[in-house]
Amino acid sequence: MKTMQRITRRAFLAFALLTAGIAQAQLSIEITGAGANRIPVAIADLLGDATASRIITSTVRSDLERSGLFKLIDTTGAALDENAQVNHADWKSRGADALAAGSIGRSPDGRMEARFRLYDTQKAVSLGGAAYITSNEQLRAAGHRIADYIYEKLTGEKGIFSTRIAYVVKSRGQFLLQIADADGQGAATALTSTEPIISPAWSPDGSKLAYVSFEKKKPVIYVHSLASGQRSIVANFKGSNSAPAWSPDGRKLAIVLSKDGNSQLYVVNADGSGLQRLTQSGGIDTEPRYAADGGTIFFTSDRGGSPQIYQVGASGGEARRVTFEGSYNVSPRPSPDGKSLAFISRREGRFQLATMDLASRQVQVLTDSNKDESPSFAPNSRMILIATEVGGRGVLSAVSSDGRIKQRLSVAAGDVREPAWGPFYK
Numbered sequence: 001m002k003t004m005q006r007i008t009r010r011a012f013l014a015f016a017l018l019t020a021g022i023a024q025a026q027l028s029i030e031i032t033g034a035g036a037n038r039i040p041v042a043i044a045d046l047l048g049d050a051t052a053s054r055i056i057t058s059t060v061r062s063d064l065e066r067s068g069l070f071k072l073i074d075t076t077g078a079a080l081d082e083n084a085q086v087n088h089a090d091w092k093s094r095g096a097d098a099l100a101a102g103s104i105g106r107s108p109d110g111r112m113e114a115r116f117r118l119y120d121t122q123k124a125v126s127l128g129g130a131a132y133i134t135s136n137e138q139l140r141a142a143g144h145r146i147a148d149y150i151y152e153k154l155t156g157e158k159g160i161f162s163t164r165i166a167y168v169v170k171s172r173g174q175f176l177l178q179i180a181d182a183d184g185q186g187a188a189t190a191l192t193s194t195e196p197i198i199s200p201a202w203s204p205d206g207s208k209l210a211y212v213s214f215e216k217k218k219p220v221i222y223v224h225s226l227a228s229g230q231r232s233i234v235a236n237f238k239g240s241n242s243a244p245a246w247s248p249d250g251r252k253l254a255i256v257l258s259k260d261g262n263s264q265l266y267v268v269n270a271d272g273s274g275l276q277r278l279t280q281s282g283g284i285d286t287e288p289r290y291a292a293d294g295g296t297i298f299f300t301s302d303r304g305g306s307p308q309i310y311q312v313g314a315s316g317g318e319a320r321r322v323t324f325e326g327s328y329n330v331s332p333r334p335s336p337d338g339k340s341l342a343f344i345s346r347r348e349g350r351f352q353l354a355t356m357d358l359a360s361r362q363v364q365v366l367t368d369s370n371k372d373e374s375p376s377f378a379p380n381s382r383m384i385l386i387a388t389e390v391g392g393r394g395v396l397s398a399v400s401s402d403g404r405i406k407q408r409l410s411v412a413a414g415d416v417r418e419p420a421w422g423p424f425y426k
Contacts, residue, residue, distance in 0.1 A: 048103045177209070351370065
C-alpha cells in the first residue's frame with residue numbers, strides 16, 4: 001500500500017460529547033441534477049467481513065453517485081481484493097473507466113483494516129491505494145475517506161465526503177443546532193433551546209462553532225467547543241451581537257454590534273478580548289466574511305441606499321462596493337479558493353443564489369427558487385449549501401458552483417435553516 005492512514009477519534013469524540021446526544025431527525029438527500037459528463041467507475045465489494053464490506057462500499061457508492069460526477073458500473077459477481085490481478089480489458093468492456101477493489105479484515109486487537117486500490121482501466125495502471133484502521137462504529141467514516149481518495153484521483157479536486165455540516169432545525173417549538181456528515185447521516189445535537197439559534201460558523205480547524213443564541217432574550221455570540229461541549233461568550237454588549245465569522249487563522253472573529261448605534265462591523269479575538277471597530281458608516285453594515293487570504297472582509301451594507309455587498313480591509317479603512325447588478329444583493333460568502341463570491345440576489349421578487357467571478361466580475365444565478373438564504377461553500381469550493389423553502393417548509397439545497405449539480409436535504413418533521421459547511425477533515 002502506498003499510504004497507511006488511521007481514522008482518528010477526533011470527529012467521533014465530538015459527537016459523543018455533544019451536549020444533547022444523538023438526534024433522531026436525520027437529513028435525507030434527493031439528487032435533482034447531475035453533471036453532463038459523468039466518470040464511469042466500478043466499486044467492487046470488499047472481500048472479508050460481509051457486514052462491514054456492505055457498510056463501507058454502500059457509503060463509497062452513494063457518496064460518488066450523490067456528487068453527480070460519477071456513473072456507477074455494476075460489479076455483481078466480482079470478487080476482487082487490493083492484490084488481485086485485474087482484467088482491465090474486461091472492466092473496460094463493461095464501461096468502467098476506473099475500478100476500486102479491496103478487502104476488510106480484523107486485526108488481533110479487534111480493530112478492522114479497510115484496504116483498497118484504485119485502477120485506471122483505460123490505461124491499465126494502478127492509481128494508488130490506501131489502508132484505514134477503523135472499527136464497527138467508524139465504518140461509514142472509512143467509506144467517506146475512501147470516496148474522498150477516489151474523487152481526488154479521478155477529478156483532481158479534493159473530496160468533501162468526510163466533511164461535516166452544521167444547521168438549525170426548528171421543530172415542536174424548539175431550536176436544535178445540529179451537526180451531521182456531509183451526506184446528512186450521523187446527525188447529533190450540539191445545542192437545544194426554546195429560543196432561536198442563528199449564524200453557525202465553523203472554526204478553520206473544525207473543532208469549534210461560533211453562533212448567535214437568543215437564550216438570554218437577546219442576540220449573544222458564543223463559541224462552542226465540539227469535543228468538550230463547553231461554551232464561552234464572545235460578545236454580549238448592549239444591543240445586538242450577531243453574524244460571527246472566523247478569520248482564516250482562527251484567531252479572530254468579525255462580528256456585528258449595535259452597541260454604539262447602527263449595526264457596524266467589529267473584530268474581536270476568539271476569546272472575546274481585543275475588540276476593534278472596523279466600519280464607521282451611517283448605514284447598517286452586517287454579514288461579514290473574511291476573504292480566503294484573510295486580508296479583506298466582504299460584508300452587506302445599505303450605506304448606498306439599498307443592500308449591496310462591499311469589501312473592506314481586515315484592519316479597517318475605506319470600503320469599496322462589489323455588487324452593482326440589481327437593487328438587492330446580500331449574504332456574501334467568498335469561496336475557499338478565493339476565485340468567486342456567492343451571495344443572495346433579489347431578481348423579479350425572487351431571492352436566488354448567485355455567484356460572481358472575482359476576476360471578471362461576471363455574475364451567474366445558480367437557482368430557480370424563490371427564498372434562498374445563508375449560502376455556504378464546501379471547502380473545495382465545488383458545492384454551495386443554502387437554505388431555501390419548498391412547500392412552505394425550510395430545507396437545505398446543495399448546488400454545484402456551475403449550477404449543474406443539485407441536491408435537496410430535508411428533515412421529515414421540521415424546518416431546516418442556517419447551514420454551514422465545515423472545513424476539510426483534519
